[in-house]
Amino acid sequence: MIEVKNMTKFFGIKKAVDDISFNVAKGEILGFLGPNGAGKSTTMRMITGFIPPSGGTAIIxxxxxxxxxIAAREKIGYLPENAPVYPDMTVxxxxxxxAQIRGFxxxxxxxxxxxxLEKCFLNExxxxxxxxxSKGFKQRVCFAQSILHDPEYLILDEPTDGLDPNQKHEVRMMIKAxxxxxxxxxxxxxxxxxxxxxxxxxxIADGVVVADDTPDALRAQSSVHGAVSLTLAATDPQELLPRLQALEGVQSASVIGQDNQHLTLRIYPEQKDVLIAAKVMDVLQDSAYKIESLFVEQGKLDEVFRTITGGG
Amino acid sequence: MNQMSRNISAIFKRELSGYFGSPVAYVFIVIFLLLTGFFTFYIGHFFELGQADLRPFFQWHPWIFLFLIPAVAMRLWAEERRLGTIELILTLPVRMSEVIAGKFLAAWVFIGIALLLTFPLVITVAYLGDPDLGAIFCGYIGSFLMAGAFLSVGLMTSALTRSQVISFIVAVAVCLFFVLAGYAPVNAVISGWAPVWFVNLIAELSFLTHFISIERGVLDFRDVLYYISVIIFMLFANGVILNNRKAS
Known part of the structure; x- marks a missing residue:
């Protein structure tokens, strides 16, 4: 288990990390998110012992x-930001x-x-x-370094930064595996x-933990979570909207897009975890509207992210 | 202990192969040999002196080292900082003292190799006359120790910055102090206004003062101790600097 306890870091008088505490157990993949400059890298550098915290500690x-x-670092594999590797050495x-330093x-x-080499597809x-x-290979070389000794604790600072979508997918699969x-x-x-x-x-935002949850729970905080998005062949909304709004459990319904061929609506439930899709379907079928698509919104992470980190 | 020597040796090997993997090593060796040759024969008047010793060779070493050794040392930390690899090396399970020792030893051995490549001079004197080989050996030991002292200064200044140029200039300035402190014309100026004990103190701090007797063939324990203490002090300072400004 990685236990981060009340870690704080000052750079001069600026507080870069403010009293962060959390635990990560085996089997967990903890995503550390935040706007640039929020203190992500600083926190990771403190956990790996690269820079000393101004207060608090981490127990690995x-x-x-x-x-x-030394004992703590032996258990860690660390991929620093930008994946630095000595350029004049071969892989x-x-x-x-x-491997020598890791004692093999x-x-x-x-x-x-x-x-x-095999695991990281570096044979060639x-x-x-x-x-x-290339950048993708360099990233993988640095990643290879971090998993070489099969560490119990892996700390990866932007492991897929600068990779193309295929490479990103590969790295993510490796991490998951x-x-x-x-x-x-x-x-x-x-x-x-x-x-x-x-x-x-x-x-984290401005050095403070502002949310700690599963991705699904975070998504549920989105204002559109549980809402039904509905696209119909061109229809007059004036007649439909009042009927939808009258449904039990529906808080509001509004037009979010309209042109000559389509009408797109969003219907918000009163309570996010009460499903309203079935009732909406009933209304539509009764009146024989032509449904082009209908789905329940899971919520938008970027919206939640903006709200939480105050990026408005 | 075992782990310590393992770590130092891994870092040592990496650094040393780093020198020979880049043109720096060959440029350095060639220039070092050319300069020592030039100073020995043209400025030092090796042949005209008609003496079977290598003093015209050794006496220029402080001045050659003054510029060449900071050039060898400047990349040692500055490059790690610039590339960001400092973050990797200092989060591996190694002590900072092991990294510093490994880097220092690698650069020192590299300079040692360059120094050994001046062996044709030894052969030349031995062929032309009947030199005191003990004195020559002593000169090499002294020169190697002094090179270590220059190097430790360069390694320390390299830890200050991510710019190799700044590292080089600061190292030359600090080394220049250590050389000039014992340079007779400078001492003459100081003795004009300072008490004798102060002049002596300054002179005793100099690489030059401690090299002169070694160069004559007298390997005094105090001189050896002086160089070793300078090296240890500078390496220690290096550790302190790194601890305080790792991330910058």
Whole structure:
């Protein structure tokens, strides 16, 4: 378990991280979200022991990062922001260097390196120097470094930053595949990524935790969560709207789009978890409207994100 | 202990192969050899002196090191900072002292290699005359120790900044102080107004003062101790600087 306890960081008089506390258990993938400059990277740097916190500490699997930094770091795999790698080394040399420091020797070291190369799809570039590699490969080399010793705790700072959609997908699959036996913290500002990978999300803004929940629960905070969006072939809304608004459990209904061919409506329930889709369907069928699409909104994460982080 | 030597050796190997993997190493070695040759034969008048020793060779080392060693040292931390790899290396399960020691030793051995490549001079004197080989050996040891002191200053200033240029200039300035403090014309100026003990104190701080006797073939324990203490002090300062400004 990673326990972050009351971590605070001042840069000069500016408080970059303000009393953040949370725990991450094995099996969890914690998404660490926030606008740029919210303190994500600073927090991760403190957890990995790169910069000392001004207050508080992190305990990595029982080892305090301040009191027993070496023991704590042995259990961590860390992918820093921008995935830095020594440009003048080959991929193999670099992983060999990391494996040495991680305490592997002899045939075990070679086996570990080969296994990691395989896992991260780096076989074809094993003997290429890092500065000849594309951004996606560099990212994967750095990622390979972080999982080389099969750490119990993985801390990934924007692991898919700068990758193309296919590579993003690959990295996410790798992270998911490893998650059962590890506690993983990954920072991102991509909401779909959090949604696709994470089992839990913490949103920070101005150095403070403003939300800590599952992606679904966060989405439920959206104002459109549970609302029914409905597209009909061109219809006069004046007649339909009052009938929908009169339905039991419906709070309001409004037109959100209209042109010559289509009419798009959204119907909001009184309570978010009470389903109103069936009742809406009944009304529509009675009057034989031509339904083009009808679905229940799950909620929009970006809207929730903006509301929570005060980006209006 | 085992873990410590393992870590130092891993970092040492990486840094040393880093030198030889880039043109820096070859440029440095070639320029070092050319400069020592030039100073020894043209400025030092090696042949005209007609003496079978290498003093015209060793006496220029402080001045050559003054510019060349900061150039070797400048990348050691500044480059890590610029690339962001400092964040990787300092979050691996290694102590900062191990990283500093590994880097220092790699650069020191590299300079040692360059120094060893001046061996044709030794052969030349041995061929032309009957030199005191003990004194020459002593000179090499002294030169290597002094190189270590220059290097420790350069490593320390490299930790200050992400810019290799700034690191180089600051290192040259600090090293220049350590050289000039024992340079006779500078001491003459200071002795014009300062008490003798102060002049001596300043002179004792100098790389030059401690190199002169070694260069003559006298390997005094105090001189060796001086260089070792400068190295340890600078490496320690390096650790303090890094601890305080890792992320900047």
């Amino acid at each position: 699997g029982g080892s305090d990062i301040l009191q027993h930094p 193999f040399e670099y992983l060999d260097f990391c 020797s002899g045939t075990k070291r070679t086996a570990k390196i080969e296994e990691t 570039v094993t003997y290429q120097t890092v500065n000849t590699l 490893m998650s059962a036996r590890k506690a993983i913290i990954l920072s991102t500002h991509i909401l779909e990524e959090m949604d696709a990978v994470c089992t839990r999300a913490i949103i």
